[in-house]
Amino acid sequence: EPEVTQTPSHQVTQMGQEVILRCVPISNHLYFYWYRQILGQKVEFLVSFYNNEISEKSEIFDDQFSVERPDGSNFTLKIRSTKLEDSAMYFCASTQDSLGQNSPLHFGNGTRLTVT
Amino acid sequence: AQTVTQSQPEMSVQEAETVTLSCTYDTSESNYYLFWYKQPPSRQMILVIRQEAYKQQNATENRFSVNFQKAAKSFSLKISDSQLGDTAMYFCAFMNPPKNDMRFGAGTRLTVKP
Numbered sequence: 001e002p003e004v005t006q007t008p009s010h011q012v013t014q015m016g017q018e019v020i021l022r023c024v025p026i027s028n029h030l031y032f033y034w035y036r037q038i039l040g041q042k043v044e045f046l047v048s049f050y051n052n053e054i055s056e057k058s059e060i061f062d063d064q065f066s067v068e069r070p071d072g073s074n075f076t077l078k079i080r081s082t083k084l085e086d087s088a089m090y091f092c093a094s095t096q097d098s099l100g101q102n103s104p105l106h107f108g109n110g111t112r113l114t115v116t
Numbered sequence: 117a118q119t120v121t122q123s124q125p126e127m128s129v130q131e132a133e134t135v136t137l138s139c140t141y142d143t144s145e146s147n148y149y150l151f152w153y154k155q156p157p158s159r160q161m162i163l164v165i166r167q168e169a170y171k172q173q174n175a176t177e178n179r180f181s182v183n184f185q186k187a188a189k190s191f192s193l194k195i196s197d198s199q200l201g202d203t204a205m206y207f208c209a210f211m212n213p214p215k216n217d218m219r220f221g222a223g224t225r226l227t228v229k230p
Contacts, residue, residue, distance in 0.1 A: 042221060058217065
């Protein structure tokens with residue numbers, strides 16, 4: 001079964017550094033998402049992306065965050081200047097159609113980001 | 117703003133028994149979707165079951181079923197014949213089209229005891 005793949009599985013970075021988290025969504029999917037989960041807390045929506053632009057973003061997704069689909073396969077999340085509180089598990093997800101149209105959200109296995 | 121509330125941080129159940137996880141949500145919309153996701157220790161997010169708000173019939177998937185009470189804005193998950201592999205965090209989630217995001221509750225940690 002096709003999978004959403006995320007790399008790396010664990011990223012350690014120093015506060016203030018830029019970090020790029022990478023995702024390869026399922027190939028025929030058109031909608032892409034980033035979620036994060038601070039350890040022991042709930043999964044929080046960050047951003048959704050369709051047709052090469054952001055379709056929704058949450059209050060968490062401030063100017064420090066950006067997303068890009070640089071080619072036909074990768075979907076990246078960039079954090080410009082990491083803070084300690086950015087330490088979390090970041091999940092990429094994709095759907096074939098807009099959520100709710102018989103299209104479940106397929107999650108990757110996540111990237112654990114540790115900011116020191 | 118839509119919110120999802122899971123009032124049970126932790127629950128446990130004996131193997132082969134039935135357990136119900138509760139979820140309530142708040143919305144003024146009439147068209148929406150509800151989901152239960154399972155997150156085992158591997159941290160993967162796995163879709164368990166989904167319910168369309170316009171459907172009156174409760175969704176079922178094998179041992180998993182929901183009790184969807186639209187007027188009460190309640191969406192509980194029933195797990196029958198619990199198995200050790202059901203041990204996981206369970207997240208209730210809400211989505212309201214055309215907004216293309218999904219909002220999760222805080223989760224319930226379920227432990228199935230042998």
